Amino acid sequence: MLITCENVCFGYDDKRILENVSFTVNEGERIGLIGGNGEGKTTLLKLLTRDLLPDEGRILTKSNLKIGYLEQNGGFDSDKTVFEEMRSVFSRVFSAIGELRSLEHEMAKTPFGSREYAAIAARYERLNKLIAAEDGYNAEVKIRTVLGGMGFEKMHDQVINTMSGGEKTRLKLCRLLLEQPEILFLDEPTNHLDVSTLFWLEEYLQDYRGAVFTVSHDRYFLDKTVKKIFELENNRLTTFRGNYSKYKILKAEKYEYELKEYERQQEEIASLKEYIDKNIVRATTAKSAQSRVKKLENMTMLERPLPPPKPPVFSFTFGERSEELSLSVNGLTLEAGGKRLFTDAAFEVRRGEKFAVVGENGTGKSTLIRELLKKTHPAVKWGRFVKIGYYDQENANLDGEDTVLGALWFKHTALSQTQARNLLARAKLSEEDVDKKVKSLSGGERAKLSLVLLQAENANFLILDEPTNHLDLAARESLEAALRAFEGTLLFVSHDRYFIQNLADHVLEIENGRVTAFKGSYDEFNTRKKAQAARAEEAAAAAKKTAQTPSYRSKADRAEDARKKARLKEVEISISRTEEEIAALNGEIARPEVAADYKLLTEKCARLDELHALCDGLYKEYETLL
Structure with a gap:
């Protein structure tokens, strides 16, 4: 056992966040903590890491437990x-x-x-x-x-x-991985990682010796790295065995089972009460009625299970359709900060297609989107009747001094106040939220408001830059469903691989200064990439072999080449033997009987110096031969 929580309660002011939370974390476990925005995930992490203390209950930890904690924006400063x-x-x-x-x-x-x-x-x-x-x-x-x-x-x-x-946060994670604490707490570790780094981290964590306790909205990451899900909902914590995909099934089954058990008990209670009412006053049946009264009194009453909280609802519609060829790019070259991002990009987007733009951080994904939106570059041609709706990951279209209702209503004056309030309510922005100033909203609330504004545009071509940032899992899945149902055209940037797989029918990749369009799903794209990488490796190996074996060499050249190869093999063997002897000597010198024999110890230490010098010389020769 590493950590045990016993009936932990915690709140801020008069608002209860956690109620009677109990669980145990054992050595080597892989746990994912999920829940809606504001449910208390980060608060629970701070309780487990002793940054906060519980109002009630207790948290027990293993003696001298070594903890590593990555906060959401938890980088560090250093002049090293x-x-x-x-x-x-x-x-x-x-x-x-x-x-x-x-x-x-x-x-x-x-x-x-x-x-x-x-x-x-x-x-x-x-x-x-x-x-x-x-x-x-x-x-x-x-x-x-x-x-x-x-x-x-x-x-x-x-x-x-x-x-x-973002780089400092990634570097903090590097340090934690090298420190190898007994339990690693990660709060949204995938926020600043590109796709290739995500794949590497997933594989690394699978072999990690300690326990890993992760808060994440990345469903692919949860599926790959955890074997138990802790869900925070309605102030309480529920445990599900399995990864995120398994959790979705088990949660639905749990609710259905508990609802049936509750309804069955209600039917039994109604039947008992009916019998009691009819028979309690009859002398012949009073005894049996009394036994049912006792049964009713001793019954453990089940509470009606709370249905899962309703997620926000989004819906994207448009009036006029664009022409078939919605966007054509031919010969687009872009630079940023004096750096060439890509050259001669060429691709077409047709009406109704859904394009995911992917690539490593810094390759130019957001820069490409901004250039398309300008509509000024001669290499970019938009089709007739295209109406663009844009979602900016920084929510720069929002004025912090506006109220939530004002931000929507003032930009879309054709909406009645009732229509505006309904749109906001469907996105789970409550009656209380609509009069707040935008600057007081959380990241998730601002994201939902921006999506409501996007809905009101009635655009037939949506361009989205990291639309799932700040959204909890329920909101992400609701947005996915709305965009799948959208009959217009979609071009989006996202690091959420689950989101990409569920939406994209085309992938636009920016890599090594080139933009390449691929028709097919994200999984098909990754399969193709792996196959390309394997072929490139084979080709590189073949080219290297060809380069090392010229088509014409003199007899002297061939003899010299053979001599070098033979010597290279000898040096490799010598290095291996020398390092083995060094390791063995270190072990012998540490033995008490050797340490007690002055003459023998002097000889071995002298030999150790000789071996280190020999090894250095061999490595230098090895580099020369290569």
Whole structure:
């Protein structure tokens, strides 16, 4: 057991957030915490990490539990470079390795049998055990693996204080992965990750030794990384075994079962009461009626199960249809900040098609959308009767000083106040919300308001830039359903792979300065990408082989090539044997009987110096031969 919650209650002011929450987190578990916006997910994480204390109940943790916590925007400041900061995770190990080398020289010079000698030998043994326990000799390999997987492969020398907020959050996650706490709390870890990094993180977490407790709205991520779902709803926590897809099935079954049990009990209660009313006053049946009274009194009354909260409802309609070829792009080249994003982009979008724009962060997805919206570039041609509706991920079309009702009503004056209020209510913006100023809304509420404004446009071509940001799972699924039913044309940017798979029938990829259109679903696109990568690998291997084997070589060239290959093999074998001997010698030197024999120890330390020098020379020769 790592953590146990017992009947935990918590609230802010007079509002109860959590009510009698109880659960246990065990070693190595993979848990996903889900719930609507404002249900208390982040609050629960802060209780578990001791940033908050419960109003009632208690939280028990394993003694000296090592916790790692990634907040939603939880980066850190440092004047170190990326690689220096990650190396500091293993500072104790690197320090131990350096001290070990010094001790080897000291032991060779210290008089055998002296107290100083015995202290050095004991210290040497302890350091060796520490390095072995923490797999210290592979520390730099681990650092490079994690930094590469998280997108920092070319940023090792960048100073952290010069990075963006999203990059700092990703870097904090890198550090946590390297620290390997016993339990890792992740609050929306996928927010700042592109698709390739998401795939890498999912695979890495599958092999992670500790427990992982994740808050996420990314359904693909939950399906890949968790085996238990904790759902917060109506202030209470319910546990479901399985990933997100399994949870959806189990939740529906649970509600149906509890509803049937409640209705069955209500029927039984009605039957008992009817019998009692008819027979309680009759002498011949009074006894049996009394037994039913007792049965009714002893019955544990079931509460009618609360139906799942109704999600927001969106609906996108339009009046006039556009012509068949809605958008044509031919020869579009874009730059941003002095950097060429892509060259000669060419693609067509036809009426009713749904295009997902994908690519790594910084490839130009949002820049492409902004250029299309300008309608000024000669390479961009819009079809006749196209009416564009645009969703901006920053909600820049909202004025913070407007009220919620005003933001909609003033832009769409043809709507009656009743119509405007109905649209807002369907998006789950309540009667209380409509008089709030926009600046006081949460991220999720602002997103819903922007989607309501988009609905009111009645556009036949929707362009959406990260529309699922800030939306909870229920709102995302409702938006998906509305966009699937939309008969117009759709072009959208999203990192939500579930959302892309459920909507897109075309994928527009920006990669390596090129824009490529693919007809088919997102899964089909990924399958094709994997096949292309495999073919490219094979072609690169073949090209390398061809380059290494020229079509014409003289007899002397062939002889020299054969000599190099033979020597390269010899050097590889020598390096392997030398490293094995070094490892074995380190183990022998740490043994008490060796440490007690001054002459033997001096010989082994001298031999260790020779081997390190030999190994350095072999590596230099190896690089030359390559």
